[in-house]
Amino acid sequence: MATLNKSVGCVQTFGRQRIHSLLRSWGTPRSANTVRRRRFASTSIRPLMQISGFSEEQLTVRDSIFKICSNFPDEYWMEHDQQEEYPHELHAALAKDGWIGIALPEDLGGAGLGISEATMMLQTIAESGAGMNGCQSLHANVYATQPISKFATPEQRGSMLSKLISGEARTCFAVTEPNTGLDTLKLRTTAIRDGDDFVVSGQKIWITSAQIATKMVLLARTTPLEEVKKPSEGLSLFFIDFDKSKSGVELRRIKKMGGRAVDANEIFFDNYRIPASTMIGEQGQGFKLILHGMNAERCLLSGEALGLGYCALKKASEYAKERVVFGRPIGQNQGIQHPLAAAYMQLEGAKLATYHAARLYDQSAKDTSITPSAVGVAANTAKYLAAEAAFVACERSVMSMGGMGYAAEYHVERYMRDCFVPRIAPVSREMIMNFIAEKALGLPRSY
Numbered sequence: 001m002a003t004l005n006k007s008v009g010c011v012q013t014f015g016r017q018r019i020h021s022l023l024r025s026w027g028t029p030r031s032a033n034t035v036r037r038r039r040f041a042s043t044s045i046r047p048l049m050q051i052s053g054f055s056e057e058q059l060t061v062r063d064s065i066f067k068i069c070s071n072f073p074d075e076y077w078m079e080h081d082q083q084e085e086y087p088h089e090l091h092a093a094l095a096k097d098g099w100i101g102i103a104l105p106e107d108l109g110g111a112g113l114g115i116s117e118a119t120m121m122l123q124t125i126a127e128s129g130a131g132m133n134g135c136q137s138l139h140a141n142v143y144a145t146q147p148i149s150k151f152a153t154p155e156q157r158g159s160m161l162s163k164l165i166s167g168e169a170r171t172c173f174a175v176t177e178p179n180t181g182l183d184t185l186k187l188r189t190t191a192i193r194d195g196d197d198f199v200v201s202g203q204k205i206w207i208t209s210a211q212i213a214t215k216m217v218l219l220a221r222t223t224p225l226e227e228v229k230k231p232s233e234g235l236s237l238f239f240i241d242f243d244k245s246k247s248g249v250e251l252r253r254i255k256k257m258g259g260r261a262v263d264a265n266e267i268f269f270d271n272y273r274i275p276a277s278t279m280i281g282e283q284g285q286g287f288k289l290i291l292h293g294m295n296a297e298r299c300l301l302s303g304e305a306l307g308l309g310y311c312a313l314k315k316a317s318e319y320a321k322e323r324v325v326f327g328r329p330i331g332q333n334q335g336i337q338h339p340l341a342a343a344y345m346q347l348e349g350a351k352l353a354t355y356h357a358a359r360l361y362d363q364s365a366k367d368t369s370i371t372p373s374a375v376g377v378a379a380n381t382a383k384y385l386a387a388e389a390a391f392v393a394c395e396r397s398v399m400s401m402g403g404m405g406y407a408a409e410y411h412v413e414r415y416m417r418d419c420f421v422p423r424i425a426p427v428s429r430e431m432i433m434n435f436i437a438e439k440a441l442g443l444p445r446s447y
Contacts, residue, residue: 048127048314048317049306049310049348049351055116057117058116061102061113061117062120062124065120065124065125066124066128068090068094068097069090069124069128069129070128072087072090072128077129077130077133077134077261077414078409078414080133081133081258081260082260083261084263085261086261086262087134087137087261090134091137091167091170098111100138100142101161101164102121102142103118103142103146103296104149105149108161108162108165110161114358114362115146115362116359118142119299119300119302119303120303121142121303122142122300123303123304125304126303126305126306126307126308127306127310128311131258131307131308131311131415131418132259132262132308132418133262136209136259136421137209137261137262139208139297140171142300143173143296143297143300144171144217145171145293146292146293147237147280147289147290148217149161150292151237151289151292152281156239156280160239164215169214170213170214171209171213171214171215171216172210172216172217172242173207173208173216174204174207174210174218174219176206177189177202177204179203182427185225185287187220189202189203189204189220189269190220190222191218191220191274194273198220198238198273198275199272199273200248200269200272203269204269205254206265207264207267208262208263208264208265209262211251211263212263214242215239215242217237217239217293218237218238219235219237219286219287220235220238220286221235222234222283222284223284232288233284234284236284236286237286238274238279238286239278247271248271248273249267249270251265251266252267254266257420258421291376294426295361295372295376295379296361296379298357298380298382298383299354299358299382301386301421301422301425302353302354302358302379302383302385302422303354304421305350305386305419305422306351306389308394309343309350309419310347311415312393312398312412312416312419313343313344315401315410315411315412316340316396316400317340320400320401339396339399342392343389343396346385346388346389346392346393347386347389349389350388350389353378353385353386354382356378357382358382360374360375360378360379361375373439377440380427381432381436383427384429386422387423387429388429390419390422391419394412394416394418397412397415398413398416434446434447
């Protein structure tokens with residue numbers, strides 16, 4: 001049976017039709033479980049999570065990404081995290097087979113798949129042992145391009161997205177500011193029209209991959225807040241060439257707790273000129289457009305959190321079977337078994353919420369009965385549950401391994417540091433609860 005490595009096509013041919021042809025080349029499976037048994041038997045991968053109920057596309061994505069990630073062992077990620085060295089090799093390997101454009105249109109060279117498959121891709125990267133270092137190296141290229149794909153003109157889409165899909169360019173997502181935080185509608189970075197350009201001034205913070213990005217999705221205020229009728233108006237969306245050699249921009253790298261291989265930055269703009277042609281959609285309506293990408297990001301981050309949790313539990317379970325104390329493996333003791341088993345069940349529950357949210361996101365593009373509010377409730381719920389489940393799984397894995405859980409060479413301490421990212425970003429647990437209270441329960445808005 002041919003392996004998927006030999007079958008995966010180039011950027012232009014890999015898509016839904018290609019995936020189905022791959023599956024047909026193995027013989028038509030009767031169920032997802034049949035696909036799982038054949039596929040994972042052929043790659044010596046024993047999945048920790050239950051993978052029944054997923055589509056053929058999702059399972060094919062999972063298998064393919066695991067094979068790519070098998071070339072990047074735990075030691076690679078430990079070294080890159082400790083040295084704060086960007087994982088260029090993983091990005092190149094994923095771009096080579098077209099995975100950067102997994103959720104972008106086929107006519108641009110993308111795979112034409114959905115956020116459901118992209119979520120599986122990022123979960124698998126995290127679960128391989130790459131953690132947030134692997135995921136964050138391409139995270140923005142997947143979700144931040146969703147508003148561009150949906151709302152840009154045909155001319156903009158072609159010129160802006162093709163090089164991202166091929167891996168020639170990379171993007172970062174510049175929304176958050178130090179003085180407004182989660183209060184996005186109060187953003188202060190301004191873009192003032194000057195002839196054929198806009199002149200940008202202000203500050204952004206926690207901008208991932210800005211040191212290596214050549215593109216930027218930028219949200220800036222084009223109308224002063226006091227002059228708009230609604231707080232959601234007056235913000236405009238741009239997709240710009242991010243030229244760090246031009247005057248008017250300065251980057252400062254932020255030292256951080258986890259995911260150290262991928263840079264996070266403060267960015268200072270001072271009369272930084274960008275072409276007016278880089279504006280996406282209508283002037284002043286950028287906030288509405290950016291929401292399309294934010295819900296996608298919540299789904300992707302949920303998958304990344306799941307991957308961290310499952311990876312940590314697998315490490316802890318393997319250790320517990322091998323570590324012998326008082327004449328028996330510690331995994332035989334219920335004091336070890338029960339915390340890990342409970343963490344596993346929390347991950348499985350969060351998994352269902354995650355892929356429900358991703359499915360709703362994808363279906364909403366064709367089904368107008370699925371409202372943005374419904375997608376938002378599902379995506380935020382998934383992000384909350386997955387982040388909390390990952391934290392429990394990572395913490396219990398460290399504790400069950402004792403001193404070895406604290407040692408870098410066993411890797412779970414890295415997952416423990418990483419798992420704070422989905423708890424904090426892109427929105428806090430408390431703000432998610434505020435949102436759910438209002439949108440799902442009908443309670444008065446508290447923020």
